[in-house]
Amino acid sequence: MRTVCRVDVSKPAKEQPTPVHNRWHPDVPSVAAVEPGEVFKVECLDWTGGQIKNDDCADDIKNVDLSQVHYLSGPIDVNGAKPGDLLVVEICDIQPLPGQDWGFTGVFAKENGGGFLDEYYPDACKAIWDFEGIYATSRHIPGVRFAGLIHPGLMGCAPDKALLDKWNKREGARTVPPREHGGNCDIKNLSRGSKIYFPVYVEGAKFSIGDIHFSQGDGEISFCGAIEMSGVVTLKMSIIPNGIELYGVSNPLYMPGPVEPRYNRQITFQGISVDANGKQLFLDATAAYRMACLNAIEHLKKHGYTGEQAYLLLSASPCDGKLAGMVDVPNACATIGIPIDMFEFDITPSVDGPVRQRNLGQCAVTSDKK
């Protein structure tokens, strides 16, 4: 099995064995070509290109250079792919790189990146996760252990000139936002065994991939919010000629894989689109989900976690963010479901009240907070 893109995590992003890139453009030169039906591997840097370290200080998160991100592997040409086709990408496997059995989750400082709850948690902090095979644990967030729903946060085919122009007019062509071609969708269910249908805009498709996540909660709420890592993806591709027209496709679609961790037992928190100051936001699902997350954090704090730990945990563990009522004017309702079985203690409500856990410590903070 070929490895068509190689990385070396001991080297800076600019000195990689296979060049990486961090902008969307049809003229980024392809680094490899594959055949439809071929099974091949692609290695990827973590999205920051190695800026974050396995230590107990969050200064690297605070001072992260966001002008570099995201480092992507590719573009990869798929022989025969033409504009108008659908590129069918099957994620046959994803693994950490050999010997790289750790990842990180960070809350960006409000003044450098920020996140979903930066009004409440404005300071940089981080958690380091250790991988025990399929499981992750963190010395910064004790009391939990879960199987990762490993996936790439970012995938897509290169835009053509027209699409690029549209993006540049609208928001620039950085890699941060999700877009018509997919991009940084941060869909946690694009895991092992999933199959994604991407619109093709240029000859050869020019597919890129990166931002590997060992695990992530829906929303990736703390922004650097998954368990971020380098990794190696096993891929297989095929082509549906003229698929965009045949299926009326505007954005990618996908089918999830058969080996997602089974965490059916969840404790689920509701939120409505009335913010913490009592202000109503008309059918605003974003606001409703924010409130659901804040409600979940309050619950976890009662068990002994700090707010920052709870925020990082919702962001990094396989939590389900769902839309409930979207039409019941004037309030939207959204929910976040947390796997009960990832906790070493019981987090469900009972007449005894929460047994406050001791020794839950705290996440890594910046040096000026210590």
Added chain:
Amino acid sequence: MRTVCRVDVSKPAKEQPTPVHNRWHPDVPSVAAVEPGEVFKVECLDWTGGQIKNDDCADDIKNVDLSQVHYLSGPIDVNGAKPGDLLVVEICDIQPLPGQDWGFTGVFAKENGGGFLDEYYPDACKAIWDFEGIYATSRHIPGVRFAGLIHPGLMGCAPDKALLDKWNKREGARTVPPREHGGNCDIKNLSRGSKIYFPVYVEGAKFSIGDIHFSQGDGEISFCGAIEMSGVVTLKMSIIPNGIELYGVSNPLYMPGPVEPRYNRQITFQGISVDANGKQLFLDATAAYRMACLNAIEHLKKHGYTGEQAYLLLSASPCDGKLAGMVDVPNACATIGIPIDMFEFDITPSVDGPVRQRNLGQCAVTSDKK
């Protein structure tokens, strides 16, 4: 087992055996009292109180009197419940009423109620569903059959005076919106076997329930969007004294039940917060979910459904509405996942293109459209 609230679907809402109500107020008189631990039944009207008929014309949807809704059963006193407690409500079962083996889904007209996609589908239409045990089929949307994720759209304890004042100031005390106490959350996973923790505001809790859904997709997007029906709920309650304070509760939380239909094979459509006119809406999950729904509808149309049929189907079948990236500025990403196995034909993309189904007919329209 006691049935503490009874309804008679042959009679108007005002002539029910047990009085029903349609506003939230602490002074609505309780119709029954139950003991913690008691298992009991509550019968409910459909949310419109019988306005919609099992026929092939959507005039009743077009002309629905929304000033009446929602008709709720209760309030029910739970002996011993006190303000500040959590009321633990277990939904032991939900069934259609004997002999009432049908339900309806409607798209409200834009000028009378509207819905999530009323800019695209402004006219009233409806689909009637027939129940075959756990399954639903519709003569108005052929080609699908699915197991219902049966649930009440609306539950909660009565507000106290202070909460009621807050609501009246904010939005009135109609039953439509979801709120701090729960209310019309339209969470499809509050199904058989689920357990919900509700804040208690008044002595006895004064719990009400209604708006029974045989099935619903996340968002309940067409507004009258579930498979709406009358039904009977089997409940069991307990109390966590002082639970609001103990667990830091602002909104209800819940644990799903163990018998949700297993529809793991899904085809999932993505949407981003750029609307159909190319306008970007900053991290707007509502807009992103709307685009995901429109993308799904385009796909279903390629297989032969009308847009209205597809809209009703997304609204009524057990589709999953999920939040993906919520921090990847400036675009939010949301998804809608459709159960593959509910279709009698293959809706997944292939090189052969969609085989356009014949004889899919159309949904029920208003008499002026026929």
Added chain:
Amino acid sequence: MRTVCRVDVSKPAKEQPTPVHNRWHPDVPSVAAVEPGEVFKVECLDWTGGQIKNDDCADDIKNVDLSQVHYLSGPIDVNGAKPGDLLVVEICDIQPLPGQDWGFTGVFAKENGGGFLDEYYPDACKAIWDFEGIYATSRHIPGVRFAGLIHPGLMGCAPDKALLDKWNKREGARTVPPREHGGNCDIKNLSRGSKIYFPVYVEGAKFSIGDIHFSQGDGEISFCGAIEMSGVVTLKMSIIPNGIELYGVSNPLYMPGPVEPRYNRQITFQGISVDANGKQLFLDATAAYRMACLNAIEHLKKHGYTGEQAYLLLSASPCDGKLAGMVDVPNACATIGIPIDMFEFDITPSVDGPVRQRNLGQCAVTSDKK
């Protein structure tokens, strides 16, 4: 929706509104005829025809009259079904009869019926179960509560003369054994939403059904081993003409339904085909499963259950009986998996050892044992 067979649990088996039968024979007169595609209901007595009572004494189990069993509803003619066809039976729903919210599980005395472990547990005993919607609990086996995997233990089409002759030569035509036509298979997964393909031997198929179980563990090990009850089944049938030949069918086949309770968290006990006396039985899966069951019982006894309670629990709750190695000479290996989440306390092993539960009481015994 028609109810084509009615029962009255207040009356003896011989005085039922629709006649019941308890032997397989092509000449048992049909009691109803249905059309392919029709959805209809069939009511059933419990398998003993009401011999077992909702009380705390096992004398009725000890003295059960097994010459009567099993009482079946039917035969039902399916219009158009012919010998050689496959009858496709969809179990659209199963429910207890209205007002009959209880069931029983018994260990038959070794001298009257016996069971899988009668060498170890020779005495009659029983447990009564109360239904709380989808859940069952028992005053005779405290500490557990589970969602039932409701199903009929016994279904099949009438044999023709040739098949009947074969049975009579081989074992008689009582209803007890599973056979070529299906019969008393006691497959717990033939639950709501399942679809079974039965060979047809006579004109009209003459389908019979009975022995309704609210729940059962694989093996139904205590013989009267499910949660036995009366009930009502919603059915829908279709025909595959000449299906026996087309698909090479000797015994029924089936597809499980989509709403089986999700009890993925299991504690699973292994057994090998060496009996409790150290005697080896060559690749004997029956012996291996017996040892797995005995191992599970020992575990449950450490938590405070009596052996009889544990035996009844394995028999009645949704335990999975699986075959592991069947070729590793000379020992077969089989397992029984017990749902962890049905217990109110933790039954998984830990360094603290089992916390022996108090107040687990005992099951109902015979009057001479009290």
Added chain:
Amino acid sequence: MRTVCRVDVSKPAKEQPTPVHNRWHPDVPSVAAVEPGEVFKVECLDWTGGQIKNDDCADDIKNVDLSQVHYLSGPIDVNGAKPGDLLVVEICDIQPLPGQDWGFTGVFAKENGGGFLDEYYPDACKAIWDFEGIYATSRHIPGVRFAGLIHPGLMGCAPDKALLDKWNKREGARTVPPREHGGNCDIKNLSRGSKIYFPVYVEGAKFSIGDIHFSQGDGEISFCGAIEMSGVVTLKMSIIPNGIELYGVSNPLYMPGPVEPRYNRQITFQGISVDANGKQLFLDATAAYRMACLNAIEHLKKHGYTGEQAYLLLSASPCDGKLAGMVDVPNACATIGIPIDMFEFDITPSVDGPVRQRNLGQCAVTSDKK
């Protein structure tokens, strides 16, 4: 992370970097020692030690030297483990060895090893499987693709002298049978994330492991019946002191992991304990399962597979072998459930009859059969 046992698949079993062994004995010298809580890796040869090749001829299967098997890695000492303890083994991950992306399944010849159906399929044959990440496909069994339920077939702690004597008296101390200590149980669900509790008989536990399977059906019916391969296991261990006594343990028990492939849609075949000649075998689950397997094979043959292909497929793919009625004298009932979604065509019965697939080829046979 340490790798405590290393193998080199290019070398014979006797020249491995870490010695391997193939008999159970307390005096086999330990090759490594680990601490409780340590996460470490163990590499394993395939069970035959490399006798079977990735080619299209089954002569190697026919002539396999069974006196060598099974090659095990270990024994591994766990510091602090004492006789009477339970050794808790968590399978954190299992992977093929790097670059070894294939495995094999064989039917042993009746005169050299045989298998579950050797009366019907007496000749040696084999299938080679290629791994595409989590998926397996075979050029010898086209039309199927499935996610592997990867697991070790064989694990356990070394026996003490007394247990060894018992085995030697009973059946010898070869590695083939499952036994009190676990051993060759071939339980497919001991996959990623599972946790197994093993009795400890000697100081340090002396744990051995081997016989890695990429996938297997329950029963591993063709004997060389899993997708056999070399591999690397990530393990973590802990000790429950005096656990044998505390929990009344005779055989290992386990809890399955959270990432088993979800193949809920199954077509399930029944068998009863009446053999193909009409001979009844009293409550014989082994006979019933054999008949269920034969029934499944007949079905698959109707779709175009040869009997040998179907036999290999049931043996190697994640089929569920379950016990149904075990008390319904005189016939036992057992079932085999086959994942519907692993087939590229529809294998469920319909009025159209099976569409016979062309180009399904055949499995690899011996050179004298070509």
